[in-house]
Amino acid sequence: MDPDFWLFAAVGFAAQLVDGALGMAYGVISTSVLLSLGVSPANASASVHAAKVFTGAASGASHIYYRNIDWRLLALLSGGGVLGGVVGAYVLTSVPGEAVKPYVVGWLFLMGLVILYRAWKQARPKVFSWRSPFPLGLVGGFFDAIGGGGWGPVVTSSLLGAGADPRKAIGTTNAAEMFVAIATxxxxxxxxxxxHWETAGLRGLMWSLAGLIAGGVVAAPLAGWMTKVLPLRILTWIVGVLVVGLAIWQGVGLL
Structure with a gap:
Protein backbone atom coordinates (compact mmCIF):
# COMPACT_ATOMS: atom_id res chain seq x y z
CA MET A 1 0.00 0.00 0.00
CA ASP A 2 1.25 3.48 -0.89
CA PRO A 3 2.84 5.33 2.09
CA ASP A 4 0.74 8.37 1.18
CA PHE A 5 -2.33 6.45 2.33
CA TRP A 6 -1.12 6.21 5.92
CA LEU A 7 0.12 9.80 5.99
CA PHE A 8 -3.21 11.14 4.80
CA ALA A 9 -5.18 8.72 6.96
CA ALA A 10 -3.45 10.37 9.93
CA VAL A 11 -4.14 13.85 8.49
CA GLY A 12 -7.78 12.93 7.80
CA PHE A 13 -8.25 11.48 11.28
CA ALA A 14 -6.80 14.54 13.02
CA ALA A 15 -8.60 17.00 10.74
CA GLN A 16 -12.00 15.31 11.15
CA LEU A 17 -11.54 14.98 14.90
CA VAL A 18 -10.99 18.74 15.07
CA ASP A 19 -13.68 19.59 12.52
CA GLY A 20 -16.33 17.41 14.09
CA ALA A 21 -15.60 18.82 17.54
CA LEU A 22 -15.12 22.50 16.64
CA GLY A 23 -17.30 22.77 13.54
CA MET A 24 -14.33 23.85 11.42
CA ALA A 25 -10.88 23.04 10.06
CA TYR A 26 -11.14 19.74 8.10
CA GLY A 27 -10.82 21.49 4.75
CA VAL A 28 -8.39 24.12 6.02
CA ILE A 29 -6.01 21.54 7.51
CA SER A 30 -6.24 19.05 4.62
CA THR A 31 -5.87 21.69 1.92
CA SER A 32 -2.95 23.32 3.73
CA VAL A 33 -1.13 19.98 3.83
CA LEU A 34 -1.84 19.25 0.15
CA LEU A 35 -0.70 22.71 -0.96
CA SER A 36 2.47 22.37 1.11
CA LEU A 37 3.23 19.18 -0.87
CA GLY A 38 2.94 21.05 -4.18
CA VAL A 39 -0.61 20.11 -5.19
CA SER A 40 -2.40 22.76 -7.27
CA PRO A 41 -5.28 24.69 -5.63
CA ALA A 42 -7.96 23.17 -7.90
CA ASN A 43 -6.67 19.61 -7.41
CA ALA A 44 -6.41 20.15 -3.65
CA SER A 45 -9.94 21.54 -3.39
CA ALA A 46 -11.39 18.78 -5.60
CA SER A 47 -9.68 16.07 -3.53
CA VAL A 48 -10.72 17.52 -0.18
CA HIS A 49 -14.34 17.97 -1.26
CA ALA A 50 -14.49 14.40 -2.56
CA ALA A 51 -13.25 13.21 0.84
CA LYS A 52 -15.77 15.47 2.61
CA VAL A 53 -18.65 13.62 0.96
CA PHE A 54 -17.77 10.52 3.01
CA THR A 55 -16.47 12.17 6.16
CA GLY A 56 -19.40 14.60 6.15
CA ALA A 57 -21.88 11.73 5.97
CA ALA A 58 -20.21 9.99 8.92
CA SER A 59 -19.97 13.22 10.89
CA GLY A 60 -23.57 14.17 10.15
CA ALA A 61 -24.79 10.75 11.29
CA SER A 62 -22.81 11.12 14.52
CA HIS A 63 -24.29 14.55 15.25
CA ILE A 64 -27.80 13.28 14.47
CA TYR A 65 -27.25 10.47 16.98
CA TYR A 66 -26.16 12.94 19.67
CA ARG A 67 -29.04 15.31 18.75
CA ASN A 68 -26.79 18.20 17.75
CA ILE A 69 -28.91 19.18 14.67
CA ASP A 70 -31.29 22.09 14.02
CA TRP A 71 -33.23 20.83 10.99
CA ARG A 72 -34.52 24.18 9.70
CA LEU A 73 -31.05 25.66 9.93
CA LEU A 74 -29.65 22.59 8.17
CA ALA A 75 -31.98 23.01 5.18
CA LEU A 76 -31.26 26.72 4.70
CA LEU A 77 -27.50 26.47 5.22
CA SER A 78 -27.29 23.53 2.82
CA GLY A 79 -29.26 25.35 0.13
CA GLY A 80 -27.02 28.41 0.22
CA GLY A 81 -23.86 26.32 0.55
CA VAL A 82 -24.68 24.18 -2.48
CA LEU A 83 -25.17 27.24 -4.69
CA GLY A 84 -22.04 28.97 -3.38
CA GLY A 85 -19.94 25.82 -3.73
CA VAL A 86 -20.91 25.26 -7.36
CA VAL A 87 -20.11 28.88 -8.28
CA GLY A 88 -16.81 28.73 -6.38
CA ALA A 89 -15.74 25.51 -8.10
CA TYR A 90 -16.47 27.02 -11.53
CA VAL A 91 -14.43 30.13 -10.70
CA LEU A 92 -11.50 28.09 -9.34
CA THR A 93 -11.32 25.84 -12.41
CA SER A 94 -11.36 28.90 -14.67
CA VAL A 95 -8.13 30.35 -13.27
CA PRO A 96 -4.58 28.94 -13.71
CA GLY A 97 -3.36 27.22 -10.55
CA GLU A 98 -0.22 29.32 -10.08
CA ALA A 99 -2.20 32.53 -10.46
CA VAL A 100 -4.76 31.66 -7.80
CA LYS A 101 -2.46 29.95 -5.29
CA PRO A 102 -1.30 33.18 -3.52
CA TYR A 103 -4.93 34.13 -2.91
CA VAL A 104 -5.77 30.65 -1.62
CA VAL A 105 -2.79 30.74 0.75
CA GLY A 106 -3.88 34.21 1.90
CA TRP A 107 -7.41 32.93 2.51
CA LEU A 108 -6.11 30.00 4.59
CA PHE A 109 -3.97 32.42 6.60
CA LEU A 110 -7.06 34.55 7.26
CA MET A 111 -9.01 31.46 8.35
CA GLY A 112 -6.20 30.60 10.74
CA LEU A 113 -6.45 34.06 12.28
CA VAL A 114 -10.22 33.66 12.65
CA ILE A 115 -9.66 30.39 14.53
CA LEU A 116 -7.04 32.03 16.77
CA TYR A 117 -9.44 34.92 17.45
CA ARG A 118 -12.06 32.41 18.46
CA ALA A 119 -9.64 30.80 20.92
CA TRP A 120 -8.46 34.14 22.36
CA LYS A 121 -11.77 35.91 22.79
CA GLN A 122 -14.08 32.92 22.91
CA ALA A 123 -16.15 35.11 20.60
CA ARG A 124 -16.77 34.96 16.89
CA PRO A 125 -17.06 37.62 14.18
CA LYS A 126 -20.69 38.24 13.31
CA VAL A 127 -21.06 38.12 9.52
CA PHE A 128 -24.79 37.38 9.24
CA SER A 129 -27.59 36.82 11.68
CA TRP A 130 -28.29 33.12 12.16
CA ARG A 131 -31.87 33.97 11.19
CA SER A 132 -30.57 34.56 7.64
CA PRO A 133 -28.69 31.29 7.11
CA PHE A 134 -29.16 31.03 3.34
CA PRO A 135 -26.81 33.95 2.48
CA LEU A 136 -24.41 32.74 5.17
CA GLY A 137 -24.31 29.31 3.51
CA LEU A 138 -23.86 30.98 0.11
CA VAL A 139 -20.76 32.89 1.26
CA GLY A 140 -19.39 29.90 3.17
CA GLY A 141 -19.85 27.52 0.23
CA PHE A 142 -18.20 29.90 -2.24
CA PHE A 143 -15.08 30.47 -0.16
CA ASP A 144 -14.93 26.82 0.84
CA ALA A 145 -14.73 25.81 -2.84
CA ILE A 146 -12.21 28.53 -3.69
CA GLY A 147 -9.89 27.78 -0.78
CA GLY A 148 -10.53 24.07 -0.25
CA GLY A 149 -11.55 25.03 3.29
CA GLY A 150 -13.51 27.78 4.98
CA TRP A 151 -17.01 26.41 5.42
CA GLY A 152 -16.56 25.91 9.16
CA PRO A 153 -14.59 29.09 9.94
CA VAL A 154 -17.13 31.23 8.06
CA VAL A 155 -20.38 29.48 8.98
CA THR A 156 -19.74 28.11 12.48
CA SER A 157 -17.99 31.29 13.63
CA SER A 158 -20.83 33.47 12.36
CA LEU A 159 -23.53 31.32 13.95
CA LEU A 160 -21.78 31.29 17.30
CA GLY A 161 -21.04 35.01 17.12
CA ALA A 162 -24.74 35.63 16.56
CA GLY A 163 -25.65 33.70 19.69
CA ALA A 164 -26.60 30.26 18.34
CA ASP A 165 -26.41 27.27 20.65
CA PRO A 166 -22.82 25.90 20.29
CA ARG A 167 -23.81 22.23 20.02
CA LYS A 168 -26.50 22.95 17.43
CA ALA A 169 -24.26 25.32 15.45
CA ILE A 170 -21.35 22.85 15.26
CA GLY A 171 -23.50 19.79 14.59
CA THR A 172 -25.67 21.46 11.95
CA THR A 173 -22.69 23.03 10.16
CA ASN A 174 -20.99 19.63 9.96
CA ALA A 175 -24.12 17.93 8.64
CA ALA A 176 -24.70 20.65 6.01
CA GLU A 177 -21.10 20.33 4.85
CA MET A 178 -21.88 16.92 3.33
CA PHE A 179 -24.43 18.44 0.91
CA VAL A 180 -22.05 21.26 0.03
CA ALA A 181 -19.25 18.75 -0.63
CA ILE A 182 -21.48 16.64 -2.91
CA ALA A 183 -22.48 19.68 -4.98
CA THR A 184 -18.94 21.06 -5.15
CA HIS A 196 -13.92 23.53 -18.94
CA TRP A 197 -11.19 22.31 -16.59
CA GLU A 198 -8.12 20.50 -17.91
CA THR A 199 -6.00 19.08 -15.14
CA ALA A 200 -3.23 16.60 -14.57
CA GLY A 201 -2.17 14.81 -11.44
CA LEU A 202 -5.54 13.84 -9.96
CA ARG A 203 -4.79 10.15 -10.52
CA GLY A 204 -1.67 10.50 -8.42
CA LEU A 205 -3.79 11.76 -5.52
CA MET A 206 -5.94 8.63 -5.28
CA TRP A 207 -4.07 7.13 -2.32
CA SER A 208 -4.04 10.50 -0.58
CA LEU A 209 -7.80 10.82 -1.12
CA ALA A 210 -8.40 7.28 0.17
CA GLY A 211 -6.37 8.10 3.29
CA LEU A 212 -8.30 11.32 3.95
CA ILE A 213 -11.58 9.42 3.67
CA ALA A 214 -10.51 6.49 5.85
CA GLY A 215 -9.05 8.64 8.62
CA GLY A 216 -12.00 11.03 8.61
CA VAL A 217 -14.65 8.30 8.72
CA VAL A 218 -12.94 6.62 11.67
CA ALA A 219 -12.68 9.92 13.59
CA ALA A 220 -16.25 11.14 12.97
CA PRO A 221 -18.09 9.20 15.72
CA LEU A 222 -15.53 10.26 18.33
CA ALA A 223 -15.77 13.90 17.22
CA GLY A 224 -19.55 13.95 17.67
CA TRP A 225 -19.10 12.75 21.25
CA MET A 226 -16.36 15.35 21.88
CA THR A 227 -18.73 18.15 20.84
CA LYS A 228 -21.18 16.99 23.47
CA VAL A 229 -18.84 16.67 26.45
CA LEU A 230 -15.43 18.38 26.10
CA PRO A 231 -14.14 21.95 26.58
CA LEU A 232 -12.23 22.70 23.38
CA ARG A 233 -10.44 26.06 23.78
CA ILE A 234 -6.93 24.55 23.86
CA LEU A 235 -7.65 22.48 20.75
CA THR A 236 -8.81 25.67 19.00
CA TRP A 237 -5.47 27.34 19.79
CA ILE A 238 -3.54 24.37 18.41
CA VAL A 239 -5.52 24.35 15.15
CA GLY A 240 -5.16 28.12 14.66
CA VAL A 241 -1.41 28.03 15.18
CA LEU A 242 -1.08 25.04 12.80
CA VAL A 243 -3.06 26.67 9.99
CA VAL A 244 -1.33 30.06 10.31
CA GLY A 245 2.07 28.35 10.42
CA LEU A 246 1.36 26.30 7.27
CA ALA A 247 0.09 29.40 5.45
CA ILE A 248 3.21 31.39 6.39
CA TRP A 249 5.42 28.51 5.26
CA GLN A 250 3.65 28.36 1.89
CA GLY A 251 3.73 32.16 1.56
CA VAL A 252 7.47 32.22 2.10
CA GLY A 253 7.81 29.54 -0.56
CA LEU A 254 5.79 31.61 -3.03
CA LEU A 255 7.97 34.66 -2.37
Missing amino acids: SAAFLGSLLSG
Whole structure:
Protein backbone atom coordinates (compact mmCIF):
# COMPACT_ATOMS: atom_id res chain seq x y z
CA MET A 1 0.00 0.00 0.00
CA ASP A 2 1.25 3.48 -0.89
CA PRO A 3 2.84 5.33 2.09
CA ASP A 4 0.74 8.37 1.18
CA PHE A 5 -2.33 6.45 2.33
CA TRP A 6 -1.12 6.21 5.92
CA LEU A 7 0.12 9.80 5.99
CA PHE A 8 -3.21 11.14 4.80
CA ALA A 9 -5.18 8.72 6.96
CA ALA A 10 -3.45 10.37 9.93
CA VAL A 11 -4.14 13.85 8.49
CA GLY A 12 -7.78 12.93 7.80
CA PHE A 13 -8.25 11.48 11.28
CA ALA A 14 -6.80 14.54 13.02
CA ALA A 15 -8.60 17.00 10.74
CA GLN A 16 -12.00 15.31 11.15
CA LEU A 17 -11.54 14.98 14.90
CA VAL A 18 -10.99 18.74 15.07
CA ASP A 19 -13.68 19.59 12.52
CA GLY A 20 -16.33 17.41 14.09
CA ALA A 21 -15.60 18.82 17.54
CA LEU A 22 -15.12 22.50 16.64
CA GLY A 23 -17.30 22.77 13.54
CA MET A 24 -14.33 23.85 11.42
CA ALA A 25 -10.88 23.04 10.06
CA TYR A 26 -11.14 19.74 8.10
CA GLY A 27 -10.82 21.49 4.75
CA VAL A 28 -8.39 24.12 6.02
CA ILE A 29 -6.01 21.54 7.51
CA SER A 30 -6.24 19.05 4.62
CA THR A 31 -5.87 21.69 1.92
CA SER A 32 -2.95 23.32 3.73
CA VAL A 33 -1.13 19.98 3.83
CA LEU A 34 -1.84 19.25 0.15
CA LEU A 35 -0.70 22.71 -0.96
CA SER A 36 2.47 22.37 1.11
CA LEU A 37 3.23 19.18 -0.87
CA GLY A 38 2.94 21.05 -4.18
CA VAL A 39 -0.61 20.11 -5.19
CA SER A 40 -2.40 22.76 -7.27
CA PRO A 41 -5.28 24.69 -5.63
CA ALA A 42 -7.96 23.17 -7.90
CA ASN A 43 -6.67 19.61 -7.41
CA ALA A 44 -6.41 20.15 -3.65
CA SER A 45 -9.94 21.54 -3.39
CA ALA A 46 -11.39 18.78 -5.60
CA SER A 47 -9.68 16.07 -3.53
CA VAL A 48 -10.72 17.52 -0.18
CA HIS A 49 -14.34 17.97 -1.26
CA ALA A 50 -14.49 14.40 -2.56
CA ALA A 51 -13.25 13.21 0.84
CA LYS A 52 -15.77 15.47 2.61
CA VAL A 53 -18.65 13.62 0.96
CA PHE A 54 -17.77 10.52 3.01
CA THR A 55 -16.47 12.17 6.16
CA GLY A 56 -19.40 14.60 6.15
CA ALA A 57 -21.88 11.73 5.97
CA ALA A 58 -20.21 9.99 8.92
CA SER A 59 -19.97 13.22 10.89
CA GLY A 60 -23.57 14.17 10.15
CA ALA A 61 -24.79 10.75 11.29
CA SER A 62 -22.81 11.12 14.52
CA HIS A 63 -24.29 14.55 15.25
CA ILE A 64 -27.80 13.28 14.47
CA TYR A 65 -27.25 10.47 16.98
CA TYR A 66 -26.16 12.94 19.67
CA ARG A 67 -29.04 15.31 18.75
CA ASN A 68 -26.79 18.20 17.75
CA ILE A 69 -28.91 19.18 14.67
CA ASP A 70 -31.29 22.09 14.02
CA TRP A 71 -33.23 20.83 10.99
CA ARG A 72 -34.52 24.18 9.70
CA LEU A 73 -31.05 25.66 9.93
CA LEU A 74 -29.65 22.59 8.17
CA ALA A 75 -31.98 23.01 5.18
CA LEU A 76 -31.26 26.72 4.70
CA LEU A 77 -27.50 26.47 5.22
CA SER A 78 -27.29 23.53 2.82
CA GLY A 79 -29.26 25.35 0.13
CA GLY A 80 -27.02 28.41 0.22
CA GLY A 81 -23.86 26.32 0.55
CA VAL A 82 -24.68 24.18 -2.48
CA LEU A 83 -25.17 27.24 -4.69
CA GLY A 84 -22.04 28.97 -3.38
CA GLY A 85 -19.94 25.82 -3.73
CA VAL A 86 -20.91 25.26 -7.36
CA VAL A 87 -20.11 28.88 -8.28
CA GLY A 88 -16.81 28.73 -6.38
CA ALA A 89 -15.74 25.51 -8.10
CA TYR A 90 -16.47 27.02 -11.53
CA VAL A 91 -14.43 30.13 -10.70
CA LEU A 92 -11.50 28.09 -9.34
CA THR A 93 -11.32 25.84 -12.41
CA SER A 94 -11.36 28.90 -14.67
CA VAL A 95 -8.13 30.35 -13.27
CA PRO A 96 -4.58 28.94 -13.71
CA GLY A 97 -3.36 27.22 -10.55
CA GLU A 98 -0.22 29.32 -10.08
CA ALA A 99 -2.20 32.53 -10.46
CA VAL A 100 -4.76 31.66 -7.80
CA LYS A 101 -2.46 29.95 -5.29
CA PRO A 102 -1.30 33.18 -3.52
CA TYR A 103 -4.93 34.13 -2.91
CA VAL A 104 -5.77 30.65 -1.62
CA VAL A 105 -2.79 30.74 0.75
CA GLY A 106 -3.88 34.21 1.90
CA TRP A 107 -7.41 32.93 2.51
CA LEU A 108 -6.11 30.00 4.59
CA PHE A 109 -3.97 32.42 6.60
CA LEU A 110 -7.06 34.55 7.26
CA MET A 111 -9.01 31.46 8.35
CA GLY A 112 -6.20 30.60 10.74
CA LEU A 113 -6.45 34.06 12.28
CA VAL A 114 -10.22 33.66 12.65
CA ILE A 115 -9.66 30.39 14.53
CA LEU A 116 -7.04 32.03 16.77
CA TYR A 117 -9.44 34.92 17.45
CA ARG A 118 -12.06 32.41 18.46
CA ALA A 119 -9.64 30.80 20.92
CA TRP A 120 -8.46 34.14 22.36
CA LYS A 121 -11.77 35.91 22.79
CA GLN A 122 -14.08 32.92 22.91
CA ALA A 123 -16.15 35.11 20.60
CA ARG A 124 -16.77 34.96 16.89
CA PRO A 125 -17.06 37.62 14.18
CA LYS A 126 -20.69 38.24 13.31
CA VAL A 127 -21.06 38.12 9.52
CA PHE A 128 -24.79 37.38 9.24
CA SER A 129 -27.59 36.82 11.68
CA TRP A 130 -28.29 33.12 12.16
CA ARG A 131 -31.87 33.97 11.19
CA SER A 132 -30.57 34.56 7.64
CA PRO A 133 -28.69 31.29 7.11
CA PHE A 134 -29.16 31.03 3.34
CA PRO A 135 -26.81 33.95 2.48
CA LEU A 136 -24.41 32.74 5.17
CA GLY A 137 -24.31 29.31 3.51
CA LEU A 138 -23.86 30.98 0.11
CA VAL A 139 -20.76 32.89 1.26
CA GLY A 140 -19.39 29.90 3.17
CA GLY A 141 -19.85 27.52 0.23
CA PHE A 142 -18.20 29.90 -2.24
CA PHE A 143 -15.08 30.47 -0.16
CA ASP A 144 -14.93 26.82 0.84
CA ALA A 145 -14.73 25.81 -2.84
CA ILE A 146 -12.21 28.53 -3.69
CA GLY A 147 -9.89 27.78 -0.78
CA GLY A 148 -10.53 24.07 -0.25
CA GLY A 149 -11.55 25.03 3.29
CA GLY A 150 -13.51 27.78 4.98
CA TRP A 151 -17.01 26.41 5.42
CA GLY A 152 -16.56 25.91 9.16
CA PRO A 153 -14.59 29.09 9.94
CA VAL A 154 -17.13 31.23 8.06
CA VAL A 155 -20.38 29.48 8.98
CA THR A 156 -19.74 28.11 12.48
CA SER A 157 -17.99 31.29 13.63
CA SER A 158 -20.83 33.47 12.36
CA LEU A 159 -23.53 31.32 13.95
CA LEU A 160 -21.78 31.29 17.30
CA GLY A 161 -21.04 35.01 17.12
CA ALA A 162 -24.74 35.63 16.56
CA GLY A 163 -25.65 33.70 19.69
CA ALA A 164 -26.60 30.26 18.34
CA ASP A 165 -26.41 27.27 20.65
CA PRO A 166 -22.82 25.90 20.29
CA ARG A 167 -23.81 22.23 20.02
CA LYS A 168 -26.50 22.95 17.43
CA ALA A 169 -24.26 25.32 15.45
CA ILE A 170 -21.35 22.85 15.26
CA GLY A 171 -23.50 19.79 14.59
CA THR A 172 -25.67 21.46 11.95
CA THR A 173 -22.69 23.03 10.16
CA ASN A 174 -20.99 19.63 9.96
CA ALA A 175 -24.12 17.93 8.64
CA ALA A 176 -24.70 20.65 6.01
CA GLU A 177 -21.10 20.33 4.85
CA MET A 178 -21.88 16.92 3.33
CA PHE A 179 -24.43 18.44 0.91
CA VAL A 180 -22.05 21.26 0.03
CA ALA A 181 -19.25 18.75 -0.63
CA ILE A 182 -21.48 16.64 -2.91
CA ALA A 183 -22.48 19.68 -4.98
CA THR A 184 -18.94 21.06 -5.15
CA SER A 185 -17.48 17.68 -6.13
CA ALA A 186 -20.13 17.33 -8.83
CA ALA A 187 -19.21 20.80 -10.12
CA PHE A 188 -15.52 19.86 -10.30
CA LEU A 189 -16.42 16.62 -12.11
CA GLY A 190 -18.72 18.46 -14.51
CA SER A 191 -15.98 20.98 -15.30
CA LEU A 192 -13.56 18.13 -15.99
CA LEU A 193 -15.93 16.14 -18.22
CA SER A 194 -17.09 19.20 -20.16
CA GLY A 195 -13.53 20.29 -20.92
CA HIS A 196 -13.92 23.53 -18.94
CA TRP A 197 -11.19 22.31 -16.59
CA GLU A 198 -8.12 20.50 -17.91
CA THR A 199 -6.00 19.08 -15.14
CA ALA A 200 -3.23 16.60 -14.57
CA GLY A 201 -2.17 14.81 -11.44
CA LEU A 202 -5.54 13.84 -9.96
CA ARG A 203 -4.79 10.15 -10.52
CA GLY A 204 -1.67 10.50 -8.42
CA LEU A 205 -3.79 11.76 -5.52
CA MET A 206 -5.94 8.63 -5.28
CA TRP A 207 -4.07 7.13 -2.32
CA SER A 208 -4.04 10.50 -0.58
CA LEU A 209 -7.80 10.82 -1.12
CA ALA A 210 -8.40 7.28 0.17
CA GLY A 211 -6.37 8.10 3.29
CA LEU A 212 -8.30 11.32 3.95
CA ILE A 213 -11.58 9.42 3.67
CA ALA A 214 -10.51 6.49 5.85
CA GLY A 215 -9.05 8.64 8.62
CA GLY A 216 -12.00 11.03 8.61
CA VAL A 217 -14.65 8.30 8.72
CA VAL A 218 -12.94 6.62 11.67
CA ALA A 219 -12.68 9.92 13.59
CA ALA A 220 -16.25 11.14 12.97
CA PRO A 221 -18.09 9.20 15.72
CA LEU A 222 -15.53 10.26 18.33
CA ALA A 223 -15.77 13.90 17.22
CA GLY A 224 -19.55 13.95 17.67
CA TRP A 225 -19.10 12.75 21.25
CA MET A 226 -16.36 15.35 21.88
CA THR A 227 -18.73 18.15 20.84
CA LYS A 228 -21.18 16.99 23.47
CA VAL A 229 -18.84 16.67 26.45
CA LEU A 230 -15.43 18.38 26.10
CA PRO A 231 -14.14 21.95 26.58
CA LEU A 232 -12.23 22.70 23.38
CA ARG A 233 -10.44 26.06 23.78
CA ILE A 234 -6.93 24.55 23.86
CA LEU A 235 -7.65 22.48 20.75
CA THR A 236 -8.81 25.67 19.00
CA TRP A 237 -5.47 27.34 19.79
CA ILE A 238 -3.54 24.37 18.41
CA VAL A 239 -5.52 24.35 15.15
CA GLY A 240 -5.16 28.12 14.66
CA VAL A 241 -1.41 28.03 15.18
CA LEU A 242 -1.08 25.04 12.80
CA VAL A 243 -3.06 26.67 9.99
CA VAL A 244 -1.33 30.06 10.31
CA GLY A 245 2.07 28.35 10.42
CA LEU A 246 1.36 26.30 7.27
CA ALA A 247 0.09 29.40 5.45
CA ILE A 248 3.21 31.39 6.39
CA TRP A 249 5.42 28.51 5.26
CA GLN A 250 3.65 28.36 1.89
CA GLY A 251 3.73 32.16 1.56
CA VAL A 252 7.47 32.22 2.10
CA GLY A 253 7.81 29.54 -0.56
CA LEU A 254 5.79 31.61 -3.03
CA LEU A 255 7.97 34.66 -2.37
